[in-house]
Every structure is written in C-alpha cells, then in structure tokens.
Amino acid sequence: MVMPIVNVSAKILLFATLRDKYGVRELEVKCDGTVRNLLENAAKTLNKGFLARIYDISRNKVREDIIFTINGRNIKDIKGEIGIKDGDRVAIFPPLAGG
Amino acid sequence: MAGGYVGKILKVDLTTKNVSTEPIDEGVAKKYLGGKGYAVYLLYQYIKEYELKGLSPKDIDPLGPENVLIFATGPGTGVPRFPSPGRYHVMALKAPLTGSIGSGNAGGKWGTSLKNSGFDGIVLEGVSDTPVYLAIVDGKAEIRDAGDLWGRNIFDTTRVLTSVVGGKNTSVTCIGPAGENLVPMAVIMNDEHRAAGRAGLGAIMGSKKLKAIVVSGDQKVSVANPEEFKDVADRCLDALKKNPVTGEGLPTYGTAVLVNIINNVGALPYKNWQTGVNPDAESISGETLSEKYLIRKNMCWACTIGCGRVTNVKSGPFQILASEGPEYESIWALGSSTGVKDLDAVVKANHYCDELGLDTISSGSTIAAAMELNEKGYIPEEDLQGLDLKFGNASAMVEAVWRTAYKVGFGKYLALGSKKLCESYGHAELSMSVKGLEMPAYDPRAVKGIGLNYATSNRGGCHVTGYTIAPEVAGIPEKLDPLATEGKALWVKIFQDFTSTVNSTINCLFDTFALGAKDYGELLSAVTGWDISEDEILKIGERIYNLERVIINRLGFDGKDDTLPTRLLKEPMPEGPAKGQVADLEKMKEEYYKLRGWVNGIPTPGKLRELEIEV
Incomplete structure (x- = not known):
C-alpha cells in the first residue's frame, strides 16, 4: 500500500454541535493536500465517526448538509479544483441558520 | 367567516x-x-x-x-x-x-x-x-x-x-x-x-x-377542514423536527450560532462596518453564550423550534439574575459593531434594551456610529459629557444604551438615530442605514444578494424582508455563491414576496427553513377552507409587497432611496474572504426592477392591474 505524501498543514476549526460532539475547537492537521486526507487524518485525533459525519466516502465528497469552508469560502462556491494548501484555515459547520 | x-x-x-x-x-x-x-x-x-x-x-x-x-x-x-x-x-x-x-x-x-x-x-x-x-x-x-x-x-x-x-x-x-x-x-x-x-x-x-x-380571554379559533389540517400540520411539524436547522441548530444554540459563520465568510460588520472580520467573534459567539450564560431554552406559544434563550450574568458589574437573549442581531449590534468583546456587557445592554423598550439593532448601530464619529474627532468633548465613546469600551456602550432611552446627556444625541446623529455632525456617510433604518448584521460586500434586499426593503435596512442569507451562506434551499450577483435579483424578489405571505399568515419566518410555499398553501387552505395554491401564496405576497411600495411612494420614497451607504458601494472590503469587494448594487437593482415591473422604484399601472391592486 502506498502511503499518501504528507506535505501540507492546515488548521481545522469546528463549530456548534460539531464542537460539542468531538470536544475540540481547533486542531492542526497534516495532509497530502486533499480534503479527504485532511479529514482522515483529523479523524485519527478525533474519532472514526468524524470522517463519516463530514465526508460521504461512497461519493468521495463532503456531505451535502455540512458547511465546509476553506479560508472563508464554501467549497460549493469554489470554481475549479479544490485542494488544501499549507496554512489554510478550514472551518466546518453543521447545518445552521438564524436571523 | x-x-x-x-x-x-x-x-x-x-x-x-x-x-x-x-x-x-x-x-x-x-x-x-x-x-x-x-x-x-x-x-x-x-x-x-x-x-x-x-x-x-x-x-x-x-x-x-x-x-x-x-x-x-x-x-x-x-x-x-x-x-x-x-x-x-x-x-x-x-x-x-x-x-x-x-x-x-x-x-x-x-x-x-x-x-x-x-x-x-x-x-x-x-x-x-x-x-x-x-x-x-x-x-x-x-x-x-x-x-x-x-x-x-x-x-x-x-x-x-x-x-x-x-x-x-x-x-x-x-x-x-x-x-x-x-x-x-x-x-x-x-x-x-x-x-x-x-x-x-x-x-x-x-x-x-x-x-x-x-x-x-378564551375564544378559540376554528379550522375549516380539521381532518385535512391535521394531516398537513402533522407532516409540516414532522418536517420541522427532522430538519437539521429547525430541529437541532436553532433549538441548541438559538440564532447566536450565526456569529462565527458570518464572521468566517467575512460578513460580520465590525466597528461600524469598517471591515467584515471581527477578530474577537468567538468571545461573543453562540457557542460562548451557551457555554457560559445559558440557563435554559425558551419558546413562543406552541412553537416546536424554541430558539429563545434564558440567560444570566453571574457576577461582576454587568450582573443579571435572569434575562432573555441576546439573539444574533443584538449580539452583533451591541457587540461586534461597537467593537465590544465582553459578552457580559452585551447581555446587560440587551437586557436594558428590553427593559427600557429599545431596538437593539438601531441602538447598537447608533452607538457604533457615535464611536466612529468620536474617534475621528467629529464630536465636541462638551457634547459627550464624559461618555468615553471609543470602540471596545464596554461600560460606555452599556451606559449609552440607557442614556438613549432617557435622552440624558449625550443620550439626547444618540436618541436621534444614526442618520440624524451623523448628519448633525456633518458626516452623514458614517450612518450605516437604508432609508434611515440601521442595517442588520450582514455586510453586502461579502454577501451580495442581501445588499439588494436591504436597498429595496420598503421599511428600510432590514434583513427579514428577504432573508437571502439562507441560500447565500447556509445553502437553504440551495447554495448560492455570496460573492456572485447573477440571478440574485430573482431570489430577492421571491424571498420578499414569500416573506410577505409568511408575515400575513402569521407564523415564524424560521419555519421557512423547512417549509416552502406549497406547504403554506396546504396549511392555509385547510385552515381557511379556501383553495390556495403554491402560486397563489407567492402572488399574495407580491400583491402585499407592491401595495406597501405604493404607500411608501406616496410617502415620498422612490428609486433614489433604494440604495446603500457609500461605504458599502465605494470602500472595498479591506480583508477576509471578500477582500476587495464592494456591494455591486446597481446592476442587481436594474434587473430587480425589471422583474418587479417597477420604474424608478415605482410599480407601473400595468403591474398593479396584474396584481388586482385597486389604487
């Protein structure tokens, strides 16, 4: 098995019920530059359920109900390839709204 | 009947x-x-x-x-x-x-x-x-x-x-x-x-x-078709319960949960809208409110969501035994807009607003405008009478609230509201208002559609006239890019029309995170006994919004008033995800007027006839 190359580090921030559930406000995570690997590595610190909550492994994409932002931009709004760069700030929110 | x-x-x-x-x-x-x-x-x-x-x-x-x-x-x-x-x-x-x-x-x-x-x-x-x-x-x-x-x-x-x-x-x-x-x-x-x-x-x-x-009294309200209503209501209540926003997010954190996400997208106005990024947002967030201040949840009559918060400040100069809130807009206006990061002070100021009967959004925004006027040297010292109105000064912010209610000291100036206050000191541009009404907590440089809604809202700078934050930030009912302008005019129009119907139904706007026009048609048909389709729901809302527009036209408002503060139109966002952006209003407004059938902010006779409005 070929291990992914770990070459970038990003800060993951959790909010609202995700913060409650995983007991962490923020963590630094190394990864190979893909969202999936970032979350897989975060799950090693948090727990296995974290990956499944945030990422739909069968469809290889972030779950539809999760608000996943990189440097404040929702990945649903980012045109082109989505990747994690060194020093990125990844903020993850459960479904929420108000007013 | x-x-x-x-x-x-x-x-x-x-x-x-x-x-x-x-x-x-x-x-x-x-x-x-x-x-x-x-x-x-x-x-x-x-x-x-x-x-x-x-x-x-x-x-x-x-x-x-x-x-x-x-x-x-x-x-x-x-x-x-x-x-x-x-x-x-x-x-x-x-x-x-x-x-x-x-x-x-x-x-x-x-x-x-x-x-x-x-x-x-x-x-x-x-x-x-x-x-x-x-x-x-x-x-x-x-x-x-x-x-x-x-x-x-x-x-x-x-x-x-x-x-x-x-x-x-x-x-x-x-x-x-x-x-x-x-x-x-x-x-x-x-x-x-x-x-x-x-x-x-x-x-x-x-x-x-x-x-x-x-x-x-104990007068009961009858329902035209009880069996039909039971079926529709059960389905809608079940949808509200299962929806992650109305069934979990709002009940758990209340509306204050928005502080962090709006700051994250660079749209949380800070220090009288000088930027959309608040470095201290976490300290005034819904998460912090729940952790340190929440006593219990509260809800309106027969509500199944329950976004209300009963809170206290346990000790210190801002101690309160029990209060309610603050909700998102209040935290923003009294906290972020004034640069105050002490949530004790924000809870206290919110409590004063409730106790004395003040609008939290306009009060906080007016204090924030006064802080900027003061920091730029535009207010003579004798007018302030010792009130140290500087961004971040928590005790001055709290004192300014009750002084506003009683028009005491500098409070008599604050009690003018931000527009007249800023005009009186020769700097109208520092009032962050539309039609004289202070805008709520979303910067249109970072969320474009809400800017068009603020500008065209009949009552002035208002978010709940057409809450496009739902699609633009939360992705409800579908995700729109907050920095895009294309297609936003139609979304604003539909949201304004639908909201007009919701406010005439009346139930809580938060229900619309889970329920759509079709649901409202079925609910109202069962209650009234009339046949109200999904299309009719939107048409009723459009009729209401247009007649309201006719009234404000008669009061002297037209297209020139459908605008935004110069800061949002001319000063690029200095930092964050929307860095370099301005509000981009005019193009969206032109498209919006076409969709509305308005010329210069005035409904045409043809549009009024189409909506069966007799003027």
Whole structure:
C-alpha cells in the first residue's frame, strides 16, 4: 500500500454541535493536500465517526448538509479544483441558520 | 367567516375614546390574508382618505394624531399545531425613524391571546391627552387610565397589568421609557422580552399616550377542514423536527450560532462596518453564550423550534439574575459593531434594551456610529459629557444604551438615530442605514444578494424582508455563491414576496427553513377552507409587497432611496474572504426592477392591474 505524501498543514476549526460532539475547537492537521486526507487524518485525533459525519466516502465528497469552508469560502462556491494548501484555515459547520 | 379568523377588528380612536368593532372583510382577506397584508390594505385606505381630505401623506406627522397603528394577526395565529403560530404584526402609516412605512413582527404569546380576547386585529387612531392602556377581555374593550404606569419599565408594566387585568391567557404588549420619551428607536414589547422592533413603533404608541394593550380571554379559533389540517400540520411539524436547522441548530444554540459563520465568510460588520472580520467573534459567539450564560431554552406559544434563550450574568458589574437573549442581531449590534468583546456587557445592554423598550439593532448601530464619529474627532468633548465613546469600551456602550432611552446627556444625541446623529455632525456617510433604518448584521460586500434586499426593503435596512442569507451562506434551499450577483435579483424578489405571505399568515419566518410555499398553501387552505395554491401564496405576497411600495411612494420614497451607504458601494472590503469587494448594487437593482415591473422604484399601472391592486 502506498502511503499518501504528507506535505501540507492546515488548521481545522469546528463549530456548534460539531464542537460539542468531538470536544475540540481547533486542531492542526497534516495532509497530502486533499480534503479527504485532511479529514482522515483529523479523524485519527478525533474519532472514526468524524470522517463519516463530514465526508460521504461512497461519493468521495463532503456531505451535502455540512458547511465546509476553506479560508472563508464554501467549497460549493469554489470554481475549479479544490485542494488544501499549507496554512489554510478550514472551518466546518453543521447545518445552521438564524436571523 | 372562513376558518382561522375570529372575524372582528377592534377600532379605537384615542382622541375621542370611541371604541367600535368592524367585521373582517372576507374579500380583502382572500387577497391579503391577515397580519401584515390586511394591515397594509387598511393603511392604504387611510392614505386615500387623507388625500381626499387634502392631507398629503408626506405631511403626516409620525407622532401626530393622523398616524395609524395597527396590530394584526393572521389565519394561522393561535391555531394549535399550526407551525410556530404565536406571532403578530404591527404596522404604522409612518415610522418616526425613517418617514417610511412602519412594520414589526413579534413572537411570544400576545398574538394568540389577542385572538383569545375576541379580535383578529386592532386599529388605533388619534392621540390620548393623558396616559391610558387598552384592556380587551372576552370581546370587550376598555380604555383605562395609565397614569400610575407612565414611567415604568417593560417588566414592571407587564407584571402589574397581568395581575390587575387577570383572566385567562392574559398577555401584555407595552412600551417602556424609550417609547414614552418618543425615542425613534423605541420598540413595542410583549411578554417581557419579545419586540415588535425597528423604526420606532414604540414611539408612535408613546405619542398616542398608549402605555399598553392587555388581551385576555378564551375564544378559540376554528379550522375549516380539521381532518385535512391535521394531516398537513402533522407532516409540516414532522418536517420541522427532522430538519437539521429547525430541529437541532436553532433549538441548541438559538440564532447566536450565526456569529462565527458570518464572521468566517467575512460578513460580520465590525466597528461600524469598517471591515467584515471581527477578530474577537468567538468571545461573543453562540457557542460562548451557551457555554457560559445559558440557563435554559425558551419558546413562543406552541412553537416546536424554541430558539429563545434564558440567560444570566453571574457576577461582576454587568450582573443579571435572569434575562432573555441576546439573539444574533443584538449580539452583533451591541457587540461586534461597537467593537465590544465582553459578552457580559452585551447581555446587560440587551437586557436594558428590553427593559427600557429599545431596538437593539438601531441602538447598537447608533452607538457604533457615535464611536466612529468620536474617534475621528467629529464630536465636541462638551457634547459627550464624559461618555468615553471609543470602540471596545464596554461600560460606555452599556451606559449609552440607557442614556438613549432617557435622552440624558449625550443620550439626547444618540436618541436621534444614526442618520440624524451623523448628519448633525456633518458626516452623514458614517450612518450605516437604508432609508434611515440601521442595517442588520450582514455586510453586502461579502454577501451580495442581501445588499439588494436591504436597498429595496420598503421599511428600510432590514434583513427579514428577504432573508437571502439562507441560500447565500447556509445553502437553504440551495447554495448560492455570496460573492456572485447573477440571478440574485430573482431570489430577492421571491424571498420578499414569500416573506410577505409568511408575515400575513402569521407564523415564524424560521419555519421557512423547512417549509416552502406549497406547504403554506396546504396549511392555509385547510385552515381557511379556501383553495390556495403554491402560486397563489407567492402572488399574495407580491400583491402585499407592491401595495406597501405604493404607500411608501406616496410617502415620498422612490428609486433614489433604494440604495446603500457609500461605504458599502465605494470602500472595498479591506480583508477576509471578500477582500476587495464592494456591494455591486446597481446592476442587481436594474434587473430587480425589471422583474418587479417597477420604474424608478415605482410599480407601473400595468403591474398593479396584474396584481388586482385597486389604487
């Protein structure tokens, strides 16, 4: 098995019920530059359920109900390839709204 | 009468003390439902009557006898198992802060209790020469002396009148010292902590010397098709329960959960909108509120969401034994906009606003504008009278709130509202308002659609006229890029129209995170017995929004007023995800007018005919 190359580090921030559930406000995570690997590595610190909550492994994409932002931009709004760069700030929110 | 309505409107002339009853006009109700829609229809009849008498609507004094104040429920209000049905709407011909139409909506239980007392709505004309309150018990209304209550705060007034009037399902809506002192940011408060806020509705009650309206009784609201209603309501309540926002997010954290996500997208206005990124957002966030201040949750009458927060500040200079809120907009206005990161102070200031009857958004925003004026050296020291209004000064912010309500010291300047305050010091550009109404907590440089909504909102800078934050940030019902302008005009129009129907139904706007126009059509059809389609739901809303627009046109507003502060149009966002962006209003506005069938902000005769609006 070929291990992914770990070459970038990003800060993951959790909010609202995700913060409650995983007991962490923020963590630094190394990864190979893909969202999936970032979350897989975060799950090693948090727990296995974290990956499944945030990422739909069968469809290889972030779950539809999760608000996943990189440097404040929702990945649903980012045109082109989505990747994690060194020093990125990844903020993850459960479904929420108000007013 | 159709199901959902009691069938009667109470009309009160406070000058002559004449009290009368009028039936609900079923033809009008079919076109405008109730709540905001029916009230807008009634206000337009006053406009026509005044014009026939030779009184131009532009000359109406918002604090004079010609102004009309209407409290209105809708066919959904007070109906058990209707989603979040405890609300009511307040409309005024002219709001003192803006000179535009006055409009506010509140939860709690007062709306339901008004129906229990035997009326769908109340129309108030004239002015009393002495302080009075209106008691409506079991279908009978009395104007009573309120001399002993004048000067009392919201909580005292509510508790005294609840006890004095007694009866079943008793509920009080009232004004505090801010309303009595005619502060144009005064609100009407019911059930102690629920506000019909924005643009000075409380000052209108104050000008009429009407301290409170107490409603009590056990009149039930009938439903036209109970079996059909049960099926539809069960399905809608189940959808609300299963929806992650209405079933989990709002019940767990309340609206304050928005602080972090709005800051994350660079749209949380900080220090009077100088930027959209607050470095201290976490300290005033919903998560922090829940962790350190929350005692328990609270909910409006028969609501299944329960976004209300009961909070306290355990110790220190801002100690409070128990309060409610603050909700998102209040935290932002009193905290982020003023640069205050001490949540103790924000909770205290919010409590003062409730106690004294002030709009949190306009109060916080006006204090923030004063802070910028002061930091830039535009306010003479003698005007401030020792009030150290600097960004981040928590104690000065709290003190500024109560000084506003009582017009004490610099409070008499703050009590002008941000527009007149900034104009009076020669820097109108520092008022972050639309049509004179301070904007809520989303920067249009980072969320473009909400800027078009602010600009075209009939009552002025308002988020709940067309809450496009739902698609632009939360992705509800689908995700839109907040920095894009394409297609936003149609979204704004649809949201404004649908919201007008929701505010005429009336139930909570938060239900629309889980329910759509089709659901509203089915709910209202079952309640009223009329056949209301999904398309008709939107058409009713469009009709209401256009007639409201006709009224503000008569009050002197047109396309030139559908704009945003210069800061948002000209000063690029200095940092964050929206760095370099401006509000991009004009292109969206042009498209919006085309979709609306308006020219220069005025509905065309053809559009009015299409909507069956008789002018």
